[in-house]
Amino acid sequence: MRAPALGVGATLGIPALAAATTWVTLTAWRDFVAQPSSYLDGLAVVAVVVAGLGTLLRWRGAPRAVTVLAQAVAVAALVCYQVTGSPVFVGAPGAELWGSLEVAVDSARTFAAPIGPGAPPVWPLLLVSGAGFLLLVDVVAATLRRVPGAGLVLLAVYAVPSGLLEDGPGAAPFAVAALGFLLMLHLDSREGLRRWGRGVGPSGDDVRWVRTNPVLDAARAGAGRIGVGATVLALAVPAFIPTLGVDLLDLGNRSGDGDIRIRKPVADMRRDLERDVDIPMLTVETDDPSPSYLRISVLHRFTGQEWSSGDRDVAREDKADGELPAPAGMTTAVPRRSYAYEVRVTEDFDSTWLPTQFPAAAVTAEGDWRFDPDTMDFLAADDGDTRDLTYRMIGLEPRYGTDGRFFRDAATGAVPDDMLELPDSLPEMVRALAREVTDEATNDYERALLLQRWFRRDGGFVYDLRRAPDGTGNNTLEAFLSEDGRVGYCEQYASAMAVMARTLGIPARVAVGFLEPDRISPTTWEYSSHDLHAWPELYFAGAGWVRFEPTPAGRVDAVPAYSRVAVGGDADSDDPAAGPGGAQPSESAPTAAPSVTPSTAPREAASGVDDGPAGASGRTILVLLAALAGAVIVAGASLGPRALRRRQRQRRLDDGPEQVWAELRATAADLRLDWPEGRSPAAVGEALGAHLTDHGGEDATSALARIVAEVERGRYARPGSVSTLERTTLREDAGTVTAALEASAGKAARRRATWAPLSVWSGGREPRR
Known part of the structure; x- marks a missing residue:
């Protein structure tokens, strides 16, 4: 037919x-x-x-x-x-x-x-x-x-x-x-x-x-x-529909007024750790000489399949607008040091959970950010998120010392019951192993120290993101703790130590956040996607909720001083090879998995030269790929630069004086007009003004003068000075100047500027000063 x-x-x-x-x-x-x-x-x-x-x-x-x-x-x-x-x-x-x-x-x-x-x-x-x-x-x-x-x-x-x-x-x-x-x-x-x-x-x-x-x-x-x-x-x-919600890390989902639920943050954390590209997420300006752990969320409910935060009912009065309640369970006798932090979030970090220090004395953030008094993590109660957000906080660094005097066993009812709950399906070997590892301890503090030392040194564990099992459920936990397992990354270590601590009657939960930033100036630090991390927090009367670090040195080199106390005559060490049974970190333990495309042996073998049918088919595939690539290149070369240039102009004109100045430079580059490099705005304005006098008239010259004045004010005026030019006027002046520049060029120059704009590749910005 x-x-x-x-x-x-x-x-x-x-x-x-x-x-x-x-x-x-x-x-x-x-x-x-x-x-x-x-x-x-x-x-x-x-x-x-x-x-x-x-x-x-x-x-x-x-x-x-x-x-x-x-x-x-x-x-x-x-x-x-x-x-x-x-x-x-x-x-x-x-x-x-x-x-x-x-x-x-x-x-x-x-x-x-x-x-x-x-x-x-x-x-x-x-x-x-x-x-x-x-x-x-x-x-x-x-x-x-x-x-x-x-x-x-x-x-x-x-x-x-x-x-x-x-x-x-x-x-x-x-x-x-x-x-x-x-x-x-x-x-x-x-x-x-x-x-x-x-x-x-x-x-x-x-x-x-x-x-x-x-x-x-x-x-x-x-x-x-x-x-x-x-x-x-x-x-x-x-x-x-209130039941739907997504964010970059999928750390939170809002359902109703103030009812917020975490959805598999550790799984999303692993996805971002495995990214080939390390994406900057936060920049922190602080007087802290060595900032490290920055907490995003707390997971306190273990179902036997995963850790989650359960449902949160956040009160309207618990807002991130200044001073916070004293840390729960921490006695006032604990010495502490405070540090100020100013956090700037990039547009790539889209989260409904606010990264904060723990414990903290104060947090101030624009928008409806609220904290849960039981966990002291912060979450958005409206449609807000962290993208491009700037906020401040005062973090506390408790000085617990190394004698254990602030670490007393928690009394019954000191924390909510779900901080101790375990599913009935938990394998018995987990309970037995926890008792075996902590057999020589005499209190909960010593049990926590022995658990951490066992994971980091005595148990033969290695950190390996590529060979780590998926998930934190009972089956994964049992396989991870068995003698032929014991290979994983921070997700498994944090989960395993928290579960084992609960079997011993120690309140425990899992925290997700950032581990250690990169220093970019004496007081400025940057957290990126490869700094994502998980760790357990255990509760003790007198000390409150305290961070421990079971992840081996393949990922975390140092542990808190209060957790290196000797137990049974043997102290913990940051050296993974120290002591009996010390396991060297795996050679294949990078933070992020390398860029390896899944492949099979036959596919690799097919890359060889062959003149037979497979080789002919290979040439056909190459021809088809070349044709497809050619079509994409032609379409991209024809439409891509023009569309990108339009978006660049729109974004710059909607911004401040510096971006408007960058747009003028980009327009001059596209039209092949001279732009004095390395000169002051006034000098550049004089050069362009001479050109506009001949082609743009007094309106364009006056508009350029106002733009130059705004740029100079932004660069050289005292901090806190107020602009005298409205944003809409700045945009209108920029439009007048760019129109005059384009009118002064010939048709050929305008066509080149439209279809082959140089600024798309050069960026149209002045060099860094």
């Missing part, structure tokens, strides 16, 4: 849109793996092959069955080649492909998402599944011409992470996929109306008729108004 001929737009547009839309939708699966490129790169090639081959066969009038069969064979050969190195998907390569899928399925069942490079690769499963969806969407939308049915297939792709990932997929893949689907509907509806015959009315040269063409109006009504309205509702309505 042959398909009737289509118009050129539908013949070329629908398959291309189907492939691109499906590929974008498949990016919703990226949170299944730590390295999404492991499957997305291969699917990009599959998308090109499916769309290109299908378009060619349909254009040549091939029967539908032949088209679908040819596409299926090509996809199978391509996927087999990517996984095994051979395009032959029968015989030994087919068996190898099937074996890779079985390994991927087992890995998906065993490890929690996102699956890192240390686990058996799961990308073959995602590759095969994604290729199937790419083929199915093309068949439904382009071959069978049932574009609305293709929407159901795309919805199925998007539904996979919705059902399997707790956080679900992001809104971006949905929005872009919805746009692609609407464009497919538009082309399909216009093609359907075209088959009714020619439109009645004046010729196509009549612009008025084009604007009222009934075919275009019908297409817009069907695919545009209804579709766009539905998409906007799909994206907007969830924002008003």
Whole structure:
């Protein structure tokens, strides 16, 4: 059965849109793996092959069955080649492909998402599944011409992470996929109306008729108004449902007024530790000579599967607006030192939990930030977050000494009951091991010291992020504590020590935050994503909640002085090799896992030179990749710089004088006008003013003078001086000057500035002074 001929737009547009839309939708699966490129790169090639081959066969009038069969064979050969190195998907390569899928399925069942490079690769499963969806969407939308049915297939792709990932997929893949689907509907509806015959009315040269063409109006009504309205509702309505909420670390979710719940922060912490790029998150200005632990949240409920904070009911009066209550359980006899901190959060750290020192004497932050009196962690009670936030606090450093006089056993009822609760399903070996490790202790303080020393030195543990098990549940805990386990990272160490402390009757919880910042000036420090850490906090009468550090020296080199007290004649040491059973840190214990793309041996073998069928197929793949890359480069070179330049101008003009000055410099660079480098604003203004006098008139010259005055005031005026120029006036002056500069240039210069702006690469900013 042959398909009737289509118009050129539908013949070329629908398959291309189907492939691109499906590929974008498949990016919703990226949170299944730590390295999404492991499957997305291969699917990009599959998308090109499916769309290109299908378009060619349909254009040549091939029967539908032949088209679908040819596409299926090509996809199978391509996927087999990517996984095994051979395009032959029968015989030994087919068996190898099937074996890779079985390994991927087992890995998906065993490890929690996102699956890192240390686990058996799961990308073959995602590759095969994604290729199937790419083929199915093309068949439904382009071959069978049932574009609305293709929407159901795309919805199925998007539904996979919705059902399997707790956080679900992001809104971006949905929005872009919805746009692609609407464009497919538009082309399909216009093609359907075209088959009714020619439109009645004046010729196509009549612009008025084009604007009222009934075919275009019908297409817009069907695919545009209804579709766009539905998409906007799909994206907007969830924002008003109180049970939904996300943030960068997924440390918090708001549900109702002040009812806040933590969602798997340690899992998200591991994801950020495994990032190839170390992302700056906080900058701290402080008089503390060696700042370290900065706490984000506290997890005090252990269910046997995970640690969580449970539900929080935060009172309206407990706000971060100054002085805080005294630290719970800490006697006033404990000497303490206070330090001032000013914290500036980058735009990359989006959290509803406020990183603070613990204990702290005062915290002041703009917005509705509230603290939980039981844990003294801070969280947003409204829609606020930490991005670009600046706040201040006074941190306390207790001086407990090394004689243990402030560490008394906690009395019954001193802390909430959930700080001691353990699930009935907790393995008995955990309780027995805790008693065995602390057998020689005479009080809870000594038991805590022995637990820490056992994890860091005597137990033979090593820190290894790549080989660390996933999760903190009972099964993971039992395997981690067994003699053939004992390899993990801070998540397992903090969880294990807290659980073992509770089995001994010591109140314990897990804290998540930052470990140790990098020093960037004598009083300025920077915390980044690779500084994320977890540690246990134990409660003692007289000392209150106290931090311990069971993570070995492969990650944490030093422990608090109060935790190096001798027990049974043997003191703890920061040297992992000290004492009996000291375990050297693993050589493979970096903070962040290296950039390794999951691979299989067959894929590596396929990289060799071969003139046989595999080599020919490899050359075909390279040609397709080159064509795809060429198309992307052409589109990016044509549209990317122009769009980026527009965004840069909008952002700068909405900012202060320095950014406006940077925009003027960028405009001059784009137009190839002289800009005196290394000169003062007044000198630069004189040079530009001479140019504007000839081309821009008095208005542009006066506007430039006002901008120069604002820049000089910002750079050289005394701190605290107030600007005399309104922000709207500054923006208007900048617009007047840039318009005059552009008017002074020729048409060729303006075209170059529009399509090949130099400032996109140079940045358009003055050198650092």
